[in-house]
Amino acid sequence: MLLPAQESAVFRGMFPALDEYLVLNAAGLSPIPVSCRDAMIRMVNGFADHVYMKQDEGEKNIAEARKTAAQMVGCSPEEIAFVKNTSHGLSLVASGLRLAPGDEVVINDIEFPSNVYPWLNLQRKGVAVRTAKSVNGRVPVDAIAAQINPKTRVLAISTVQYSTGYRVDLAALGQLARDRGLYFVVDAIQSLGVIPMDVKKYGIHFLSSGGFKWLCGPVGSGIFYCDREKLNDLDITLAGWNTVANPLKYEVIDFTPKNNAQRFEEASGNYIGICGLGESMRLLSRTGIGRIEAHVLALNDYLEGKLNSRGVEIISPRGEGEKSGIFIFKPPKGEAPEAIWKRLEDRKILAAPRGGGLRVSPHFFNTTGDMDRLLESL
8 A cells, every 4th residue: 555645745855856756776775864863963964063072872872773773674683683784693603603513504596695605704604505595586485495414504595686676475484593503693684664573473593684775764874783682692703892791891801791682793883874764664663564564565566566567577586475575577678777777877867787677675665656657768
């Protein structure tokens, strides 16, 4: 169901970039809202004008952002750490789990590299990476199950596949991981902010997401979830002064780690970026992630209907439970995706060539009028 036109107009006014660009690339990089920009400017001005004298205010902002992030994924604030990006969080898991030679990790053949290279890096330690084969842009649960054996320790997957838009069955995969006694590791960057998340419901042990896509936050910010029950299963591979339980007692050397996910924030963090990310997440949360999802899916359904009437080939899986914010189609008239992408960009319409087609990923600030403008420009 589309958001009311009046509400959409308000949202559009919150994003200055939309005055100049038609942004249909939330799966790549979203614009940031005014509230995010202004929060970061206030913090920059605070450091410029007052050095560290307003650091307490910064700490309060980070605590609020942590609380908002926890609500968004369905966990406690103690299970959230802030990271630089998705790869950062996934690398904390890959390097921190006590995987031994002969242990195995299961991924799939259409994962984004962020959720591939941290696992391939373990091959130097004798850890094997098994790859499930996708089928027509989908990652079937059966294909993943077929790769699991008694040596498997980890199941790692993205909530939505970047090159097809396929939304994986998190409930089924979480149950599979529970049944087989596996760590369930999730890259959520292509869903968090547009599709509701409940890490406890799905049995997710570790989740990582950068903030600059659907969360509408700044580059260099992200969130990492670590299930409290698995906290001590993850070795600390990045240690610093802020890792420990009493970080401000500089003169006392006592390597007792914090008893929550903040042990993975090893030193001074990206105060400015986290502050901005917190504002963007609050905007999304106030709007309602379920409402945003319904709006985005309705926009993609609208576009699909128009393209079907033109006989355009749709690449993204469109079955029940498979749809996401990502919609990919073959450019009409056999045009190369890169060529149409450049032509659209010249007209200040931002999309992306992915998966052998043109990837469109609208957000809650987009309208059917935006889709009509895209169609006119194809």
